[in-house]
Amino acid sequence: xxxxxxxxxxxxxxxxxxxxxxxxxxxxxxxxxxxxxxxxxxxxxxxxxxxxxxxxxxxxxxxxxxxxxxxxxxxxxxxxxxxxxxxxxxxxxxxxxxxxxxxxxxxxxxxxxxxxxxxxxxxxxxxxxxxxxxxxxxxxxxxxxxxxxxxxxxxxxxxxxxxxxxxxxxxxxxxxxxxxxxxxxxxxxxxxxxxxxxxxxxxxxxxxxxxxxxxxxxxxxxxxxxxxxxxxxxxxxxxxxxxxxxxxxxxxxxxxxxxxxxxxxxxxxxxxxxxxxxxxxxxxxxxxxxxxxxxxxxxxxxxxxxxxxxxxxxxxxxxxxxxxxxxxxxxxxxxxxxxxxxxxxxxxxxxxxxxxxxxxxxxxxxxxxxxxxx
Ligand code: SF4
Ligand code: SF4
Numbered sequence: 001x002x003x004x005x006x007x008x009x010x011x012x013x014x015x016x017x018x019x020x021x022x023x024x025x026x027x028x029x030x031x032x033x034x035x036x037x038x039x040x041x042x043x044x045x046x047x048x049x050x051x052x053x054x055x056x057x058x059x060x061x062x063x064x065x066x067x068x069x070x071x072x073x074x075x076x077x078x079x080x081x082x083x084x085x086x087x088x089x090x091x092x093x094x095x096x097x098x099x100x101x102x103x104x105x106x107x108x109x110x111x112x113x114x115x116x117x118x119x120x121x122x123x124x125x126x127x128x129x130x131x132x133x134x135x136x137x138x139x140x141x142x143x144x145x146x147x148x149x150x151x152x153x154x155x156x157x158x159x160x161x162x163x164x165x166x167x168x169x170x171x172x173x174x175x176x177x178x179x180x181x182x183x184x185x186x187x188x189x190x191x192x193x194x195x196x197x198x199x200x201x202x203x204x205x206x207x208x209x210x211x212x213x214x215x216x217x218x219x220x221x222x223x224x225x226x227x228x229x230x231x232x233x234x235x236x237x238x239x240x241x242x243x244x245x246x247x248x249x250x251x252x253x254x255x256x257x258x259x260x261x262x263x264x265x266x267x268x269x270x271x272x273x274x275x276x277x278x279x280x281x282x283x284x285x286x287x288x289x290x291x292x293x294x295x296x297x298x299x300x301x302x303x304x305x306x307x308x309x310x311x312x313x314x315x316x317x318x319x320x321x322x323x324x325x326x327x328x329x330x331x332x333x334x335x336x337x338x339x340x341x342x343x344x345x346x347x348x349x350x351x352x353x354x355x356x357x358x359x360x361x362x363x364x365x366x367x368x369x370x371x372x373x374x
Contacts, residue, residue, distance in 0.1 A: 016260035021072040022292055024261035026274060030055055030081040031266040035108055036145035037133060039174050039201040039212045042081055054267045058088040062095040064264055067288035069099045079106040097123045104129060110149055112156030121163035130157050131170045135183035143176045168194040173225060174201060174215040181225060199225050200318060202326040205277050209326055219344035244315045252304035252321050258295055270295055275322035303332040316349060317342035
């Protein structure tokens with residue numbers, strides 16, 4: 001994005017948040033997936049599982065999309081699970097396109113056939129974000145339980161590119177695929193594709209971090225990766241002191257979630273972002289406008305740990321309500337892991353900022369917000 005577009009985007013976002021207009025929306029079309037990634041936050045059932053009762057029909061998704069468009073939604077992402085597992089995916093996608101959204105499709109890429117690539121190229125989304133979980137079939141087998149997953153994802157990506165569809169490569173790095181990080185990045189570079197990496201996992205939404213805590217990176221490993229991508233951001237150095245003062249006055253929910261961004265999970269519940277189980281409201285029973293109004297009220301009631309309110313490391317900390325909830329089971333309890341990340345980040349950022357090695361700031365918190373909510 002060039003600078004004037006970036007500025008326009010940021011002004012639009014600020015104004016929408018001030019006015020409570022839900023300009024960014026996420027639609028989780030299914031919880032089913034053909035991969036079984038150990039760190040997944042949503043997966044409920046395998047690829048061969050029949051759509052369960054709670055899964056919404058295409059008509060329901062289309063009605064929700066239209067209602068959101070009526071409230072001002074401009075950009076929408078379609079996600080899962082693996083959204084391409086839905087037999088009616090094309091019907092939903094086609095309807096969302098006609099609503100005029102700037103669309104992004106999140107997929108693992110393994111189900112993209114020649115026929116699908118050709119079809120979507122006729123009404124392409126703004127981007128198809130393909131998540132690569134490794135750089136070999138071996139890693140895919142270990143992490144995602146699919147022995148030829150890597151080759152399938154690359155084949156899917158190439159099919160889209162062949163038909164001129166805009167693709168971005170994403171990855172989530174945990175211990176199991178850490179050794180593949182550079183190779184995944186090189187793959188994106190070799191195709192001249194934008195690359196986005198995520199290093200912070202939170203576990204399954206229903207269960208929290210416990211079952212996959214051993215998979216996640218140490219803060220040192222995390223920041224090695226984040227420093228590696230730092231010089232991709234054309235940002236000016238940050239005045240940490242100014243940001244520390246500014247951030248102290250922010251409420252617990254200080255990102256776009258629930259202010260100008262929303263997420264509708266596979267059961268049709270409206271939440272502020274994909275990491276929340278609660279609070280939620282029910283647009284299927286009270287309508288989207290009322291559900292959005294109620295959700296905005298509810299997020300103001302989310303408590304924060306007393307310690308975070310006065311913490312001078314908050315500027316370095318990825319703390320936010322759903323992360324605390326997934327870590328501790330409570331909104332108002334601090335998490336040892338997040339505190340350690342903040343401490344490591346302060347040391348690293350200070351070293352690089354004042355050593356001026358890159359001359360650029362570290363924005364992965366903001367990046368993760370925007371990745372999660374756009
Ligand atoms: S989680 Fe820890 S480091 Fe982060 S703001 Fe709260 S007390 Fe500070
Ligand atoms: S996970 Fe991201 S989008 Fe969700 S509340 Fe936290 S910072 Fe906001």
